[in-house]
Amino acid sequence: MNFKNKKCEICGKKAEIFLFGKFLCKNKKCIEEAKKLSMARHKFRVVAVGSTNPVKIEAVKEGFEKVLGAVEVVGVDVISGVSSHPIGLEETYLGALNRAKNAFEKVQCSYGVGIEAGLIKVGNHYIDVHVCVVFDGIRESVGLSQGFEYPKIVAEKVLEGVEGGEVAEKISGIKDIGKNVGLIGYLTDNNITRKDLCRESVIMALIPRMVKNAHLY
Numbered sequence: 001m002n003f004k005n006k007k008c009e010i011c012g013k014k015a016e017i018f019l020f021g022k023f024l025c026k027n028k029k030c031i032e033e034a035k036k037l038s039m040a041r042h043k044f045r046v047v048a049v050g051s052t053n054p055v056k057i058e059a060v061k062e063g064f065e066k067v068l069g070a071v072e073v074v075g076v077d078v079i080s081g082v083s084s085h086p087i088g089l090e091e092t093y094l095g096a097l098n099r100a101k102n103a104f105e106k107v108q109c110s111y112g113v114g115i116e117a118g119l120i121k122v123g124n125h126y127i128d129v130h131v132c133v134v135f136d137g138i139r140e141s142v143g144l145s146q147g148f149e150y151p152k153i154v155a156e157k158v159l160e161g162v163e164g165g166e167v168a169e170k171i172s173g174i175k176d177i178g179k180n181v182g183l184i185g186y187l188t189d190n191n192i193t194r195k196d197l198c199r200e201s202v203i204m205a206l207i208p209r210m211v212k213n214a215h216l217y
């Protein structure tokens with residue numbers, strides 16, 4: 001590299017090295033400053049979650065950090081545009097998609113994320129599934145959590161239009177159970193919690209965004 005006539009981009013003295021994308025003198029302070037600027041450029045990607053539920057926000061952070069590395073996660077209050085407890089995969093997916101897109105619009109971010117829990121009918125069973133959509137302004141990717149059978153008494157209420165969380169609160173005695181371990185946490189003695197279901201759905205939704213998988217999708 002030719003340092004002739006090159007000046008330190010921090011202090012303006014004669015440049016002797018090229019580091020962090022800059023010509024620099026050998027002054028420690030200049031090197032430190034250049035390092036800081038370079039880190040700021042690679043600033044954490046911001047992920048906006050379409051929810052203020054701390055369980056969902058933490059799950060998104062954990063899921064993203066496992067798959068894509070460090071991110072800064074913010075929760076924003078958005079509308080899902082579907083019923084408070086969606087029924088069927090399509091409605092649940094739509095709720096997650098709307099949350100992801102609305103969050104993306106509200107905040108300056110790299111990704112908008114929506115997580116929606118819905119009741120899916122299989123035979124005579126009602127299965128709770130969490131659907132996650134990740135939206136980057138162009139395309140959306142989707143993932144589902146593990147599913148578990150909803151107790152009959154809860155499913156019946158949900159079908160009548162009552163939100164599952166309200167019934168689950170009564171059964172478990174845990175206030176705001178949806179922002180806590182969830183009905184799944186109560187049913188499994190916390191072997192699996194709602195955060196686990198949310199995080200799983202996030203990891204699933206990130207599969208097509210992994211560098212090694214990009215060519216497959």
Ligand SMILES: [Zn+2]
Nearest residue numbers: 008011025030
């Ligand atoms: Zn310098």
